[in-house]
Amino acid sequence: MIPLIDLHSHVSPAMLPGSPREELQPRWPCMHCLSSQKGSLLIGDTLFRDLDWRSWDADRRLEDMARDGVSMQVLSPMPELLSYWFDPKDAAVLCDASNHLIASLAASHPARFRGLGAVPLQDPVAAAQALPRLKSEFGLSGVEIGSNIMGRLPGDAAFDPFWAAAEELGMCVFVHALHPVAAKTIDPPPFYVPFALFPVDVAMAAASILMGGVLDRFPALRIGFSHGGGALGSILGRLDTGWHATDGFKQRAHASPSATARQMFYDSNVYDPAYLKFLAETALPGRIFTGTDYPYDIMQRSPAEFISSAGLDARALASVRVGAASEFLGEDLTQVMAH
């Protein structure tokens, strides 16, 4: 049996540190716990999301993993905790709340969990400086970042110090949808932002990295994207056509976008077996790992069955279940016990 690694699963602390200053309270996240098993995350005084112990309890997660045949979860912060909208020093307090939880869960069951931490990427130098400790002290494999950082796309050269440090340390970077840029100026219908614009923002992030030449400057970087790269797989043909028509986007990107895209990684969280098959066998072969968005309402349930339903060939199936995750994390996970 091939192990199944879920690269896209979130955690959130049962308790969060208080706002360092009273004036931050209206935007500061706060857990209002109803019991040890249930709580509500408030942003200021507004309910952001009801949570339960799946977000912080290892044993509870292991139950679901056994049920779902998930061998290992790679834990990342609830994206709303990435805290790019605070002063970097204040944000670091929240980042470390997530980092401590993730490190302790991963340390408690080293055969079942790996961790991706949080850094205050609104200050790229501070984010770079935070990385060594996340690796050496917290034992994390990499970090999660947002698909934009306060409206700046991650392909912006301002983030080069962060990319340089991640490459140097061999830490992978998982780019997750967050506060979509396209939502800022429109009056969208209900639910439009999470369902339509999350994948749009991830594609925008990936395209900015491709067009900004990030992988040219940092060729050993391991970057992965949530939600199957969002809409990226549908626009690679156009990006390639544009690259050819503009002398490689005026020589900013040395290889075609689709070629560079095949140096990055994407999760399977697209909710469409046919599109997953297109990604995993045709558009981005070998670059798709499993991701579910556990434990949120929108998560892909029964991930093993979902992946199986795509009818992948044996090579692509093994890659989606464990191979691409191994490569992304920089660690051979093919011998992890299957569950």
Next chain:
Amino acid sequence: MIPLIDLHSHVSPAMLPGSPREELQPRWPCMHCLSSQKGSLLIGDTLFRDLDWRSWDADRRLEDMARDGVSMQVLSPMPELLSYWFDPKDAAVLCDASNHLIASLAASHPARFRGLGAVPLQDPVAAAQALPRLKSEFGLSGVEIGSNIMGRLPGDAAFDPFWAAAEELGMCVFVHALHPVAAKTIDPPPFYVPFALFPVDVAMAAASILMGGVLDRFPALRIGFSHGGGALGSILGRLDTGWHATDGFKQRAHASPSATARQMFYDSNVYDPAYLKFLAETALPGRIFTGTDYPYDIMQRSPAEFISSAGLDARALASVRVGAASEFLGEDLTQVMAH
């Protein structure tokens, strides 16, 4: 031989009417003609695009159509001429410049051209009132609209008067990328807007129509999208999952997004034969018509070969070449002479 209908081809008048008032000049388009065969479109004093007689000359287009095996072009305005940023009365002057050119080209070669016109959709009632004349006097099959109208998504209920009139008249609506919403607040790398954000904006338009229940209110509408629906094909799984999770987006959309998406149309202009095959055979079977973006630099060259390279089954191939276009235009084109 199956006819090949190019649903996505643009025209632009060799001469444009002058700005009605001097204060509009900085945004008013103006053709600066170098010869009868070449000219530059200026917006105010700034070069927008160099054009040549392919944009306005029927015989010149017919030469290319013969070379490319295109039986019929469906002509639509250069999107920059849609003029949503002017007062509707001023915009109507520019819309009618396009409408007159399109009508005259279509009338000159009724076996080779059809036309989609322009209306001042920034005023949905005025746009609705303009439609009957486009059909009866200009002989147009439908209209082209932008993927957003000054930042408003076309699924917004404000556009219902327009949709109602289009449905009532049996006029098709082709939604084309224009001034992407997502570009408004970012500082993108060069060429990011046309190559990455055009398809994003088209997907946003389509998702807003799906989530806004437009087809529920106007079930006989025939709506088509440029650029293969942009990124829509990659997010249908997520939209469906969201629809199921939210009681049909709180009962605003009666059918699932992917089901409703299969009532709309999309062109083949995705520059990726594998993704075209995914769209035409799997995601949106029977709903893809040929589109090239002729005569612009980014256009799909050799469209017959491109479509052929997708390796479509016979049914999908016939649909992409002529069947879906017939259905979209509301006219049987299968007997058009193949070229």
